[in-house]
Amino acid sequence: MGAEPGIFINIASYRDRWLWPTVRDALAKASHPGRLHFGIIDQSEPEHFPEPRDEPWWPRVRYLRVPPIDARGPCWARYLAQGYYAGEAFYLQIDSHMLFQQDWDARLLDAWRAVAERTHERVILTTYPQGFRVRDGQIVTDRPSNRPLVLRVKPDEALQPEHPVLHFRAEWATGEAALPGFHVAGGCLFSAGRLVEEAPYDPRLYFHGEEQSLAIRAWTRGWDIWHPAGMPMFHLYKTAGAPEEPQHWNAELDRQRAQRWWVLDMAAKARMKALLYERTLDGPFGLGQARTLEDFARFCGIDYPRRRIIRRPAARG
Numbered sequence: 564m565g566a567e568p569g570i571f572i573n574i575a576s577y578r579d580r581w582l583w584p585t586v587r588d589a590l591a592k593a594s595h596p597g598r599l600h601f602g603i604i605d606q607s608e609p610e611h612f613p614e615p616r617d618e619p620w621w622p623r624v625r626y627l628r629v630p631p632i633d634a635r636g637p638c639w640a641r642y643l644a645q646g647y648y649a650g651e652a653f654y655l656q657i658d659s660h661m662l663f664q665q666d667w668d669a670r671l672l673d674a675w676r677a678v679a680e681r682t683h684e685r686v687i688l689t690t691y692p693q694g695f696r697v698r699d700g701q702i703v704t705d706r707p708s709n710r711p712l713v714l715r716v717k718p719d720e721a722l723q724p725e726h727p728v729l730h731f732r733a734e735w736a737t738g739e740a741a742l743p744g745f746h747v748a749g750g751c752l753f754s755a756g757r758l759v760e761e762a763p764y765d766p767r768l769y770f771h772g773e774e775q776s777l778a779i780r781a782w783t784r785g786w787d788i789w790h791p792a793g794m795p796m797f798h799l800y801k802t803a804g805a806p807e808e809p810q811h812w813n814a815e816l817d818r819q820r821a822q823r824w825w826v827l828d829m830a831a832k833a834r835m836k837a838l839l840y841e842r843t844l845d846g847p848f849g850l851g852q853a854r855t856l857e858d859f860a861r862f863c864g865i866d867y868p869r870r871r872i873i874r875r876p877a878a879r880g
Contacts, residue, residue, distance in 0.1 A: 567595040567597070567598040567632040568651075568653055568672070568809075568865050569598050569600055569651035569652050569653065569756075570598055570599055570600070570651060570653045570654070570655055570668060571600050571601075571648050571651035571653070571654050571655070571756060571759070572589065572599060572600065572601045572602070572656075572657065573602050573641055573644040573645060573654070573655070573656040573657070574586070574601060574602070574603045574644065574657060574658075575603075575604045575606075575640035575641045575644055575659065576603065576604065576605050576606060576607065576640075576644075577606045577607070577631065577634060577659075578606065578607045578608070578611075578612065578631055578635070578808075579607070579659040579660055579808070580612070581659060581661075581799060582603070582605060582607075582612070582659040582660075583614075583615055584662075585657070585659055585660060586601060586603075586620075586624070586661070587717065587746060588661070589661075589663055589667075590620055592663040592664065592665050592666070592667055593666070593667065594665075594666040594668055594669040595668060596620070598668070599668070600623050600625070600649070600651055600685055601623060601624045601625065601626075602625045602644040602645065602648060603624055603625070603626045603646045604629060604640040604641075604643045605626065605627070605628045605629070605631075605643065606628075606634040606640060607631060607771035607827070608630070609628065610632065614628070616857065620807075623684035625647035625649075626863075629643075631664075632822075635766075635769075635827060636768075636769040636770055636827055637769075637770060638765060638766060638767075638768035638769060638770070638773045638831075639766045639767075639768075639769075641656065641749070641764045642677050642763065642764040642765070642766035644764055644809070645759050647692065648756065648759045650756065651756045652756050652874050653754070653755060653756055654753070654754050654755065654758050654759055655752070655753050655754045656749065656750070656751070656752050656753075657750060657751055657796070658750035658751070658798060660752055660798065660799035660808075661796050661798055661799070662702065662704065662797045662799075662814050663795065663796045664707065664796065664797075666755055666795075670795045671795060671822050674688055674791045674792070674793075675688055675753060677753075677784075678714070678741055678787075678789050681731050682787060683757050683785075683787070683807075685781075685785050685786055685787060686755070687752055687753070687754040687786055687787070688741070688752065688753045688754070688755070688789055688790075688791045688794075689714075689744070689748045689749060689751060689752035689753070689788060689789075689790065690712045690713070690733065690748055690790045691712060691714070691733045691748050691751065691798070692748075692750075692794045692796050692797055692798040693705035693706075693707065693708065693794070693797055693798070694798055694800045695799055696799070696800075696829070697719050704797045707791055707793060707795075708735075709739045709789040709792050709793045710735055710737065710738065710739060710792060711735075711736045711741060711742045711791060711792050711793075712733045712734070712735055712736070712749075712790060712794070713733065713734055713735075713736050713742055713744055714731050714732070714733055714734075714744055714745075714746040714790065715731060715732060715733075715734050715746075716729055716731055716750065716865065716872060717730050717731060717732050717747075720872065721853070721872065722828070722865075722867070722870045722871060724870070725832070725836070725866055726772075726833070726836050727772075727836060727840060727870075728768065728771050728772040728775065729865070729872075730771075731746050731774070736790070739750075739792045740792055741789045741791045741792055742789065742790050743787065743788065743789055744789060745778060745859070745862060746775070746778050746788065746789040747774050747777055747778045747781075748774065749774045749777065750798065751794060754786070758781065758786065760850075761781070761786075761847070762777060762780045762847065763776065763848075765848045767830065767834050767848075768831045768834055769827040769828045769830070770828065770831070771828070771832075771833035772824060772831055772832065772835045773833070775835065775839075776835060776838060776848075779850070779856070779859060779867075780838075780847075780848070780849070780851060781851075782851075783851035783852070783853060783855065783856070783858075783859070783860060784853050785851065785853035785854065786852030792872055802837040813824070822827065838850070839856070839859035839867040839869070841871070842856070856868050860873075
């Protein structure tokens with residue numbers, strides 16, 4: 564039997580106490596932990612968030628610590644983490660506060676192959692994972708589901724004249740088969756590794772718009788987006804009463820930065836306008852040549868050229 568295909572795992576973390584529990588759980592629950600390689604950008608203070616360099620798995624971690632005051636948002640950090648990609652066969656991008664189901668790596672590969680074998684290898688599996696929370700000191704996860712969770716534009720959203728940034732939500736579909744989609748979850752996506760080279764993260768984006776940018780740049784390069792029937796991992800979402808987690812835009816550090824968060828956010832919206840309205844971005848951060856924005860409008864109803872959204876029912880199995 565040949566070596567198991569490598570999986571490069573991109574994690575951008577900002578002052579997150581769950582970073583190393585996430586890495587440990589990924590390794591502990593993997594069917595083949597030896598195929599995992601991590602690219603981690605850790606934006607935290609070493610005295611509060613020390614890295615576990617004595618762990619036996621540390622050689623699998625390609626790591627950069629960035630002082631939080633120098634951080635420029637999650638897109639910039641994810642772009643830096645992609646710089647550690649070393650040609651692994653597969654690419655997994657997750658948030659830094661995740662837990663996993665047993666044999667999650669084998670299950671992801673099986674789900675990817677099930678789609679790729681009947682379409683092509685430019686397949687992105689993505690959705691918002693189900694959640695977990697800490698209750699009375701114990702981890703409680705949502706009940707796993709085998710139904711696809713599809714991503715749709717929120718009902719009250721519209722394309723604004725000044726920028727095309729939209730907000731999305733997840734909706735349960737019926738059936739137990741993967742469904743095609745048009746949007747990605749930046750904190751949970753799995754693909755062939757060459758996605759990193761063909762549609763890298765745009766470091767000049769900030770937060771909102773990152774998923775739209777990646778989805779449309781990948782799609783116009785011939786990549787197809789699929790929502791799997793169950794994602795074998797869990798995400799720590801914000802819940803009422805839970806401790807407030809640090810965010811890049813928190814005032815305490817942000818007021819000390821040369822560029823405030825809203826300056827980065829405004830520049831990112833201008834970047835999205837250049838990509839989707841003006842179509843003036845070239846190279847890897849611009850649109851691809853395999854499909855057009857007009858093709859995208861016919862596919863999903865988001866018509867960037869005409870700045871309108873044609874409402875369509877959610878996909879069903």
